[in-house]
Amino acid sequence: MNFEFGLYVFMLAAFLGFELIRKVSPLLHTPLMSLTNAIASISVVGAILISGEEHVSTLSRVLGFIAVVAATTNLVSGYLITDRMLKMFKKKEPSRK
Amino acid sequence: MTPFGLLYLAAAALFILALKWMSSPATARRGVFAGEFGMFLAIVGTLMRHEVVNYEWIIAGLLLGAVIGVPLALFMPMTHVPQRTAISQACGALASALIGTAEFLRLHPSGFMMAALGVEMLLGYLTFTASMMAFGKLQELLPSRPVTYRGQNLVNLAIFLVAAAIVGALVLDPTKTALFPIFIALAMMFGIQLILPIGGADMPTVIALLNSYAGLSACAMGFALDNKLLIIAGALDGSSGFILSIIMCRAMNRSFTNVLFGAFGQVHAGSAATEAKPVRSASPEEAAAILEDARSVVIIPGYGMAVAQAQHKIRELHDALVKRGVDVRFAIHPVAGRMPGHMNVLLAEADVPYDKLVEMEDINPEMGMTDVALIVGANDIVNPAAKNDPASPIAGMPIIEAAKARTVMIIKRGMSAGFAGIDNELYYMPNTLMLFGDAKAFTAGLVKELAGGH
Numbered sequence: 001m002n003f004e005f006g007l008y009v010f011m012l013a014a015f016l017g018f019e020l021i022r023k024v025s026p027l028l029h030t031p032l033m034s035l036t037n038a039i040a041s042i043s044v045v046g047a048i049l050i051s052g053e054e055h056v057s058t059l060s061r062v063l064g065f066i067a068v069v070a071a072t073t074n075l076v077s078g079y080l081i082t083d084r085m086l087k088m089f090k091k092k093e094p095s096r097k
Numbered sequence: 098m099t100p101f102g103l104l105y106l107a108a109a110a111l112f113i114l115a116l117k118w119m120s121s122p123a124t125a126r127r128g129v130f131a132g133e134f135g136m137f138l139a140i141v142g143t144l145m146r147h148e149v150v151n152y153e154w155i156i157a158g159l160l161l162g163a164v165i166g167v168p169l170a171l172f173m174p175m176t177h178v179p180q181r182t183a184i185s186q187a188c189g190a191l192a193s194a195l196i197g198t199a200e201f202l203r204l205h206p207s208g209f210m211m212a213a214l215g216v217e218m219l220l221g222y223l224t225f226t227a228s229m230m231a232f233g234k235l236q237e238l239l240p241s242r243p244v245t246y247r248g249q250n251l252v253n254l255a256i257f258l259v260a261a262a263i264v265g266a267l268v269l270d271p272t273k274t275a276l277f278p279i280f281i282a283l284a285m286m287f288g289i290q291l292i293l294p295i296g297g298a299d300m301p302t303v304i305a306l307l308n309s310y311a312g313l314s315a316c317a318m319g320f321a322l323d324n325k326l327l328i329i330a331g332a333l334d335g336s337s338g339f340i341l342s343i344i345m346c347r348a349m350n351r352s353f354t355n356v357l358f359g360a361f362g363q364v365h366a367g368s369a370a371t372e373a374k375p376v377r378s379a380s381p382e383e384a385a386a387i388l389e390d391a392r393s394v395v396i397i398p399g400y401g402m403a404v405a406q407a408q409h410k411i412r413e414l415h416d417a418l419v420k421r422g423v424d425v426r427f428a429i430h431p432v433a434g435r436m437p438g439h440m441n442v443l444l445a446e447a448d449v450p451y452d453k454l455v456e457m458e459d460i461n462p463e464m465g466m467t468d469v470a471l472i473v474g475a476n477d478i479v480n481p482a483a484k485n486d487p488a489s490p491i492a493g494m495p496i497i498e499a500a501k502a503r504t505v506m507i508i509k510r511g512m513s514a515g516f517a518g519i520d521n522e523l524y525y526m527p528n529t530l531m532l533f534g535d536a537k538a539f540t541a542g543l544v545k546e547l548a549g550g551h
């Protein structure tokens with residue numbers, strides 16, 4: 001019944017996601033999207049598992065490798081640009097005369 | 098519990114904290130750090146697993162991905178954020194699609210596992226091509242107007258049903274591998290078809306929706322690999338993208354199905370009947386004089402500001418007016434621009450303090466007391482037809498009520514209609530001044546006038 005357990009985990013996480021995201025101010029919707037986009041690159045876990053297996057066909061190895069590259073690109077650029085954007089949000093008027 | 102299981106648990110908690118901290122600008126950067134750390138733990142945990150024995154390919158892949166990802170993040174101009182999000186999304190979706198494919202080739206699974214892999218690959222491949230199409234349209238490599246033809250929805254539905262039917266067939270009988278390449282082709286085709294009828298104004302909704310699909314694909318992978326971390330992270334992303342696209346739809350008073358299946362760009366024959374009505378236009382000198390005498394100014398930016406890269410000049414205008422004691426604020430429509438929150442990021446880049454950015458619902462009650470509404474590169478989001486004309490294609494869409502301001506100024510390149518192809522009666526109102534010109538150049542002209550005036 002592992003599948004059923006998985007569905008419960010999914011259901012709880014989805015509701016939690018809804019509640020958390022609803023509280024995010026529209027001001028931050030773009031950084032929020034890049035952050036969740038970066039979190040979706042968690043698929044790198046699956047990619048590593050495929051690429052690291054001992055006995056896999058060359059095709060699977062190549063697919064796994066491309067997947068690692070693609071997921072890492074998503075991951076690295078997603079987190080970096082989110083931080084770059086957030087750095088720009090300032091509350092106080094910067095004092096420059 | 099295995100050591101990597103503990104790391105996965107910690108990673109899941111950190112992802113949840115990351116989203117929680119995103120709720121306010123004060124804690125948002127901490128949220129990014131939590132997300133990064135969570136991802137780091139997830140990768141370390143995975144590398145520790147005993148199934149992983151070959152490290153060369155993994156290390157090479159991680160390094161290559163970082164080499165591509167770093168410049169993509171650091172050198173991308175802020176106006177290109179929607180494109181970057183689309184391409185990054187395409188990468189994530191491709192990864193999940195390829196992992197699904199590799200698992201399928203390796204295990205030839207049946208039953209539940211095949212169903213999960215099927216969902217993963219379907220969402221992965223379609224999100225990959227759809228995101229590439231969205232990238233092409235945003236980058237203007239492809240024509241950004243909607244492409245429609247008769248029977249489009251029927252064709253799309255057929256493609257989707259056949260792809261789903263193949264997954265069904267493979268669930269029952271995994272030996273039918275000959276169907277597999279057809280399935281991949283159909284899924285990719287569906288992604289392309291999905292974006293063809295999407296025009297610029299629908300991009301925010303669609304980008305958010307694709308974000309959700311990418312997450313759900315990772316989630317399905319979690320079911321296939323029996324990995325709870327993937328399920329949690331994917332579900333968080335899936336619900337986030339979904340809720341954002343609902344917010345976007347609501348901001349346009351349109352239903353989900355309407356965005357996806359009813360291309361907006363078809364010009365309604367009735368509303369195209371425009372006779373040449375007189376408009377009043379003004380020079381930078383005249384406009385600057387009016388701005389100078391105003392007590393309160395509300396600036397309403399739209400996608401045109403991003404195209405013209407006018408955000409820095411707008412900030413200078415803001416500074417010049419504030420120096421003269423004018424109260425200047427920015428009114429942000431939820432769907433202004435090409436992705437949720439696009440305008441906020443651009444204005445933040447130009448150093449506009451974020452407490453000056455006001456949401457539509459909060460600014461509208463004050464528009465009646467505003468001296469000047471200055472519209473920069475926005476059209477449909479201020480079109481009074483949305484309120485007054487039930488036959489208009491944008492009828493019912495909430496708008497920023499610029500028309501209520503004492504004077505309305507519109508910086509615009511020419512008299513062409515907006516994205517929705519609808520004329521804007523705002524242009525012909527007696528209190529409206531059209532400021533014809535490029536948004537950046539005209540704003541620069543205003544700043545110069547204000548500086549030289551005294």
